[in-house]
Amino acid sequence: MRSKVILAIAALLSCAICGDLAAWAAGSTQVVGLRRLSEQEYRNSIADIFGKDISVQGMFEPQIRISGLLATSTSVLSVTPVGFEAFSKMADGIALQVTDEKHRGELVSCTPKSATAADEACASEFLGHYGLLLFRRPLTASELKARMDLARSMTKSSGDFYTGLRYGLAQLLQSPNFLFRKEVAMRKGGTLALEPYSRATRLSYLMWDTTPDSELLQSAQSGELNTVAGLEKQVNRLLASPRLESGMRAFFTDMLALDTFDTVSKDALIYPKWGGAMPPSAKEETLRTVINLTLRENGDVRDMMTTRKTFLNRSMAALYDVDFTFDDDWMAHEFPKESGRSGIVTQVSMLSMFSHPGQSSPTKRGVALMDIFLCEPTPTPPANVDFSAINDTTGPLKTVRERLMAHANTPTCASCHNHSDPIGLSLEGFDTIGGRRLTENGQLIDLSASLQGKKFQDGTGLGQYLRDNPRFPACMARKLYAYAKAVDTEEVEPSVFKAAYKSFTDSGFRLRALIKGLALSPEFFTASPHVQEVSAGQTKLASSP
Amino acid sequence: MKLQRRTLLRGMFQGSVAVMGVPFLDCFLDSKGQALAATGQRIPTRFSTFFFGLGLTTSLWVPKKAGLDYDTTVQLKPLEPFKKKMNVFSGMRVMVDDNPNFQHWSGNAAIATGIAPTKNSQFDSKTIDQTIADVISRGTRYKTVQAAASGDPKHCYSSLGGANTLPAEPTPLSLYTRLFGPGFQDPSSGDWKPDPQVMLQQSVLSTVSDERKDFMKDLGAGDRARMDQYFTSVREAELQMAAELKRPDVIAKVAIPGNPGEMPVNYALPNVRTVTPLMAKLGALAMATDQTRVFNLAISEPGSNIFVPGDPLGYHITTHMEAIDTALGYQPKVAEYNIYSMEILASVLKEMDAIQEGDGTLLDHSLLMAYSDQSYAKIHAVDGIPIMLAGNASGRMKTGYHIAGGGNPVSRVGLTVQKAMGIAIDNWGKGSMETRSAYTELLA
Numbered sequence: 001m002r003s004k005v006i007l008a009i010a011a012l013l014s015c016a017i018c019g020d021l022a023a024w025a026a027g028s029t030q031v032v033g034l035r036r037l038s039e040q041e042y043r044n045s046i047a048d049i050f051g052k053d054i055s056v057q058g059m060f061e062p063q064i065r066i067s068g069l070l071a072t073s074t075s076v077l078s079v080t081p082v083g084f085e086a087f088s089k090m091a092d093g094i095a096l097q098v099t100d101e102k103h104r105g106e107l108v109s110c111t112p113k114s115a116t117a118a119d120e121a122c123a124s125e126f127l128g129h130y131g132l133l134l135f136r137r138p139l140t141a142s143e144l145k146a147r148m149d150l151a152r153s154m155t156k157s158s159g160d161f162y163t164g165l166r167y168g169l170a171q172l173l174q175s176p177n178f179l180f181r182k183e184v185a186m187r188k189g190g191t192l193a194l195e196p197y198s199r200a201t202r203l204s205y206l207m208w209d210t211t212p213d214s215e216l217l218q219s220a221q222s223g224e225l226n227t228v229a230g231l232e233k234q235v236n237r238l239l240a241s242p243r244l245e246s247g248m249r250a251f252f253t254d255m256l257a258l259d260t261f262d263t264v265s266k267d268a269l270i271y272p273k274w275g276g277a278m279p280p281s282a283k284e285e286t287l288r289t290v291i292n293l294t295l296r297e298n299g300d301v302r303d304m305m306t307t308r309k310t311f312l313n314r315s316m317a318a319l320y321d322v323d324f325t326f327d328d329d330w331m332a333h334e335f336p337k338e339s340g341r342s343g344i345v346t347q348v349s350m351l352s353m354f355s356h357p358g359q360s361s362p363t364k365r366g367v368a369l370m371d372i373f374l375c376e377p378t379p380t381p382p383a384n385v386d387f388s389a390i391n392d393t394t395g396p397l398k399t400v401r402e403r404l405m406a407h408a409n410t411p412t413c414a415s416c417h418n419h420s421d422p423i424g425l426s427l428e429g430f431d432t433i434g435g436r437r438l439t440e441n442g443q444l445i446d447l448s449a450s451l452q453g454k455k456f457q458d459g460t461g462l463g464q465y466l467r468d469n470p471r472f473p474a475c476m477a478r479k480l481y482a483y484a485k486a487v488d489t490e491e492v493e494p495s496v497f498k499a500a501y502k503s504f505t506d507s508g509f510r511l512r513a514l515i516k517g518l519a520l521s522p523e524f525f526t527a528s529p530h531v532q533e534v535s536a537g538q539t540k541l542a543s544s545p
Numbered sequence: 546m547k548l549q550r551r552t553l554l555r556g557m558f559q560g561s562v563a564v565m566g567v568p569f570l571d572c573f574l575d576s577k578g579q580a581l582a583a584t585g586q587r588i589p590t591r592f593s594t595f596f597f598g599l600g601l602t603t604s605l606w607v608p609k610k611a612g613l614d615y616d617t618t619v620q621l622k623p624l625e626p627f628k629k630k631m632n633v634f635s636g637m638r639v640m641v642d643d644n645p646n647f648q649h650w651s652g653n654a655a656i657a658t659g660i661a662p663t664k665n666s667q668f669d670s671k672t673i674d675q676t677i678a679d680v681i682s683r684g685t686r687y688k689t690v691q692a693a694a695s696g697d698p699k700h701c702y703s704s705l706g707g708a709n710t711l712p713a714e715p716t717p718l719s720l721y722t723r724l725f726g727p728g729f730q731d732p733s734s735g736d737w738k739p740d741p742q743v744m745l746q747q748s749v750l751s752t753v754s755d756e757r758k759d760f761m762k763d764l765g766a767g768d769r770a771r772m773d774q775y776f777t778s779v780r781e782a783e784l785q786m787a788a789e790l791k792r793p794d795v796i797a798k799v800a801i802p803g804n805p806g807e808m809p810v811n812y813a814l815p816n817v818r819t820v821t822p823l824m825a826k827l828g829a830l831a832m833a834t835d836q837t838r839v840f841n842l843a844i845s846e847p848g849s850n851i852f853v854p855g856d857p858l859g860y861h862i863t864t865h866m867e868a869i870d871t872a873l874g875y876q877p878k879v880a881e882y883n884i885y886s887m888e889i890l891a892s893v894l895k896e897m898d899a900i901q902e903g904d905g906t907l908l909d910h911s912l913l914m915a916y917s918d919q920s921y922a923k924i925h926a927v928d929g930i931p932i933m934l935a936g937n938a939s940g941r942m943k944t945g946y947h948i949a950g951g952g953n954p955v956s957r958v959g960l961t962v963q964k965a966m967g968i969a970i971d972n973w974g975k976g977s978m979e980t981r982s983a984y985t986e987l988l989a
Contacts, residue, residue: 034768059719061712062699064666073708078771080704080711081688084778085785092746143759150752154745171749176760176775184763263697265812269854357812357850358857380648432857 030192032527033183035074035486038063040250042179044210046094049133050107054097058090067489068371069479070254075486079179091173099166112161118152119161127151127168134178136212137197138221147171181205185527194525196220199231203519206484207238209250228520235519239512245291248511252290255479256344256372258283260353267358271433274352277315282348282434285316288330289344294511301476301509305343305373305467308335319348319435340429340436342463345369348434355432362400362424369423373466375475375489378420381413399440401425422449426462473509477501480518496523588903588910590939591838592677592966593828595893595915596653596702597886598849599864599922601931602875605883607635608947615947620880623887624933627894629945630908631935632987634958636950639927640977649847652927653918657702659956659974668704669975673914673959675705677966678839686728686788687837688781690828692720694821694889695851696810700843705774713843717805717823724831725801732793732834739790750783793835799900801830812850812859814885818892825893829907833900844889847918851882864922876923890915894935911936912965914958932958938965943987954978964988 037045039060046056061083066072079087098107108126112119127147131139139147147168155164172178181201185192194202197212200220204212212220216234224230238244253259261283266274288311293299299307312333317324322333335341344350354368355361367378404421426449431437439445447458456465466472474494481497482489503517504510518524606620617625621633639652641661647654654662657672674689682688693700693713701713714720730737757776761769805823809816821844828840845851845860852859858866860882867876893913900907913935920929932955937944942965950957956974961983963970972981 029763031763031765031768034764034771059698059712061709062697064699064708076708076771078707078709078774079778080709080774081778081781082691082711084775084782088746088750088782092749146752146755150748153748157745167745167749171752174749174753174779175756176753176772177756180775182760263811265695265850265852267852267854267857268813270857356857356862357852357859358855361862 028187029184029195030187030527031182032185032192032194033075033181033198033486035181035183036077036079037179037181038070038074038250040209041205041211044208044246045134048210048213049130050094050098050103053103054094056090057093058086060086065257067377067482067491068255068257068375069483069489070259071483071486072488084174087179088174091170094173095166095170098169099162104162108162108165115161116159117161118155118164120148120152122161123148123151123155123164123168126165127172130169131172132217133211134172135175136181136201136217143177183527192527193226194527196223196225199225199525200234202484202525203234203238205247206251206519207235207247207515208241208243209247210243232520235516239516244512244515245295248295249287249291251480251483252287253283254483255476256286256290256350257353257368258286258349261349264353265357266352266433270358271431273319273435274433277313278319278348278433281313281315282352284313284330285311286344286347286349289347298510298512301504301511301514302467302473303343305345305463305472307343308337308339308341309333310335310341310347316348319433340459342460343467345373345427345463345466346430346434346459351427351430351434352432358432360400360428360430360432362404362421362428363417364424365427366420366422366424369466370420373475374469374471375478376419376471377490378416381416399443399445400428401446422451423462425449426456427459429458473504474501477504477514477518480514484518484524497521499523588939589681589835589838590941590966591832591840591907591911592674592681592962593832593840593897593911593913594657594674594703594842595890595913596700596841596843596845596847597890597915597917598649598845598847598851599860599879599882599886600917600919601883601886602880603635603920603929604875605880606931607929607949608633611947611949613945620883620887623884623891624894627891627898627908627935630894630898630937631933631944632942632946632948634932634934634948634950636929636952637932637955637958638950638952639930639955641927642976646925646927648925649918652920652930653702653847653916655927655978656916656930656932656955656959659959659978659980661976661978664708667708668706668710671706672702672704673962674703674839674841677963677968680968681966682838683784684788684791685835685837686785686793687723687831688785689839689841690714690720690724690831690837691841692824692828692843694810694817694824694842694844695812696820697846700846701841702843703841705777707770707774709774711841713841714824716808716810717820717827718807720824720827721805724827724836728789729836730792731801737792743786743789747783747786750779750786753779754783798902799830799833801834802826812845812852814851814853817844817851818885818889821889822892822896825896829897829900832911833902833907842893844886848922849882851885853882853885861922864919867923879922886917890933897936908936910939912938912942912962914962928952930955934958934962937989941965941967941989943989946987948984948987953982954980956980957982957984961987 043056046054061080063070063077064073097103109129110122110125112122124144128139128144131144150171151164151168154167155161183198183202184195186195197220200212200216204210204216219225219230219234225234261279264279268275290304293304293307294301310333311330312320312322313330314324354364370376370378426447428445429436429447449456451465454465456462477497477500478492479489481500482492497518499521500514500517504514507513601620606618608615608618610616617628639655641651644661644663647662647665650665651662654668658668658670660669662669678688689703691701691703691711691713693715696715698712698715701710704710714723754776761772764772810820824842828842831837832840848861850859850861863882864879867878869875870877894908897908897911898906902910915933917930920926954974954977956978957980960973960980963973964983965988972979974980
């Protein structure tokens with residue numbers, strides 16, 4: 001299997017500089033994107049290039065959330081000294097494994113004339129092959145020569161051919177050409193359009209969350225990817241693959257801010273159920289739900305707000321009070337109507353991420369959900385606000401609702417709280433770790449809410465409200481566009497994802513139609529002549545009161 | 546004894562779990578106890594930062610009397626054992642000029658850079674620890690080392706500028722592994738020798754550096770700045786390797802403890818109380834073995850989410866939601882949280898002061914800057930953010946003072962710190978916070 005891939009790639013190498021790359025040399029190009037690989041992108045790329053047997057060990061630099069997306073920060077962040085040190089060690093660890101006695105038979109396609117001396121042809125084949133895969137484009141002659149020189153001198157000083165390969169490969173792995181996705185555009189008339197290898201890369205990371213495979217690279221090399229038919233053929237191929245699930249898992253993890261879970265702490269004294277396998281399980285439950293709905297069942301994306309179908313493992317079943325009757329790790333489950341659950345907004349993940357350690361927070365939930373699903377961020381509160389009334393449980397105001405309302409009657413607070421609180425208040429039937437409850441401090445909880453002229457009741461009503469709100473699918477289209485191009489969600493003009501959105505609505509809100517519409521729209525591979533700069537005003541999903 | 550220690554360390558590198566440390570021998574100190582007999586090297590001065598979120602309560606921490614022999618207040622009480630070894634600064638102003646007051650950001654960014662940030666969550670210049678490290682960390686294995694005591698690598702306020710902050714080690718185990726895991730050779734070991742691997746790695750890095758010119762082609766200004774940082778990082782890795790080829794100077798008689806193992810690291814206060822001094826101890830040992838001279842430790846993010854088990858809201862939300870007790874005149878629960886920050890700071894100073902080297906302790910040969918993001922967190926006030934400087938920077942800083950800032954720019958503290966650390970600098974900060982006035986009365 002792997003050797004077939006190697007053969008296919010070898011065909012590509014025969015043409016190191018041709019076609020569109022000539023324009024590169026002519027200087028009519030501009031770098032329109034420079035994105036640091038995310039941890040998952042890095043891991044997936046290494047697994048695809050070298051096989052799952054090669055382990056990647058080390059700490060990745062964290063990303064930051066900008067206007068709702070981590071992906072956006074990949075075009076803002078650089079590599080710090082600590083981050084580079086980690087990349088450098090990972091590179092060496094990977095290169096050592098690839099060239100060791102256990103793996104070289106499979107991963108080094110040629111045999112040197114002598115294992116103790118330099119072999120130019122074999123080194124060139126090896127470095128050229130992995131250079132193409134790691135840089136996602138062929139190496140230029142001088143790039144290849146630099147690695148060959150390094151490998152030769154390492155072979156000489158060590159007396160071992162494979163040591164030379166090891167260091168040549170380690171060099172490729174810590175090069176900025178691997179660690180950053182450099183998106184290069186060529187000027188055509190008044191616009192800048194991505195050159196084919198940058199197209200292949202953008203498509204592949206969007207749809208599969210990994211480096212382009214040999215077929216995609218081949219279609220870039222032949223120029224096919226810059227034709228309408230060729231592009232559609234590749235997009236269809238990527239959409240039809242089960243690997244689309246990896247790509248969309250990455251997108252939903254980012255859009256739903258599920259990474260927030262990694263640092264959520266709950267008070268074990270108040271909620272002893274929390275902890276252990278729960279946080280990763282809750283995250284997985286939500287991902288399984290959305291992937292099943294949008295890809296496996298090819299359902300209407302909007303139903304993620306109303307579906308009662310989910311997937312539970314033993315620890316989630318315990319939390320939801322459901323009998324776990326399955327031998328496997330995960331079982332499909334459908335909540336009964338009276339459970340009060342409605343789509344992912346009532347799953348443990350979303351309910352617990354946006355809460356205090358030991359108390360639910362309608363404001364946190366409201367602010368997060370408005371931003372995540374409707375693309376309506378709430379401004380940060382003015383500096384000088386007295387929130388004391390909200391916290392006084394000894395006074396006459398027993399429930400969070402009563403306390404919030406008291407404070408939302410203050411004109412300076414009202415505009416924002418009327419915007420975000422209703423969503424959160426309708427979810428007060430769930431505690432800070434997502435458990436169902438009917439009373440708070442001895443009083444029955446009022447779950448009614450009114451938002452933008454619509455009245456609804458509890459989580460079920462909220463789910464239906466969001467499902468029927470045209471802003472929800474529009475927001476998802478906007479986020480997918482921003483995610484794919486690593487731009488700021490708030491700065492995306494509606495016109496640029498109009499075609500994608502039309503294909504989305506025409507299909508009855510099928511996710512594949514949205515992706516396809518996006519990838520085939522003329523805006524997807526064009527760039528404005530100015531290098532895009534993203535401001536890093538982070539959305540403080542997890543820290544607003 | 547020495548042999549045994551080496552054997553233990555070697556065992557550790559090969560992946561065994563717990564090893565017991567054995568003390569260094571005293572013979573490295575010369576007769577004056579001033580330097581090490583082995584090398585004759587003088588003891589370097591180190592710099593540390595300690596970040597704690599959400600400030601203190603002004604009426605409970607600011608001493609009434611300025612200067613020496615000031616009154617110990619309720620919230621400074623935990624620091625009393627170190628009163629003679631530190632200075633406290635009250636009433637320093639953060640002037641944001643035309644920039645917004647970014648909640649839980651502008652204050653700490655201004656203290657760390659002397660500049661009011663123009664963007665949220667970004668630094669408008671290199672932070673003070675990096676500026677200092679550029680000068681004092683030359684030749685050490687790590688230019689700076691960072692740790693985050695509530696487990697999030699993003700809790701680090703050290704930066705080369707922009708949106709990037711240096712990721713912190715999020716657990717004692719990861720910090721230990723970085724400092725004393727693979728690549729660490731006990732400098733007191735008789736068979737210390739440079740690792741030949743390091744020289745090979747150096748050649749690899751130099752070819753990465755060679756890519757600079759080609760890679761920078763056709764980049765816009767913003768991306769150029771990002772790649773400048775990347776290539777600076779490559780350069781630092783090269784310097785780190787050069788340092789690894791040289792036997793570090795043994796400075797203090799310390800024992801490297803065993804691998805701390807896995808433990809819960811999160812916002813729950815009892816865990817933060819356990820983890821912080823452990824991290825401080827590892828950082829102090831790293832400085833004592835001259836693996837780094839700059840150590841940054843944060844116990845949380847600026848709007849601290851630390852919580853006392855049983856408190857449903859946690860620290861940050863409590864600062865906003867707790868009513869002021871009219872009889873007391875302050876927020877009682879917040880005041881308790883404030884004290885925890887000072888107790889944790891004291892636990893850090895204790896670790897540094899426990900390491901004897903030459904004529905004093907590691908703390909004496911250090912300057913530690915403790916600071917926060919707000920003065921009065923309830924309303925996100927930034928004037929009068931508490932700042933403490935502990936240690937006398939090997940005698941360059943006089944200690945025992947309370948400086949009543951009286952509305953002076955907070956950058957005066959940073960300028961004073963840099964002068965004490967021997968940085969050739971005349972003015973620091975920008976806009977209204979640009980200053981040429983260090984607290985010269987504190988400089989020895």
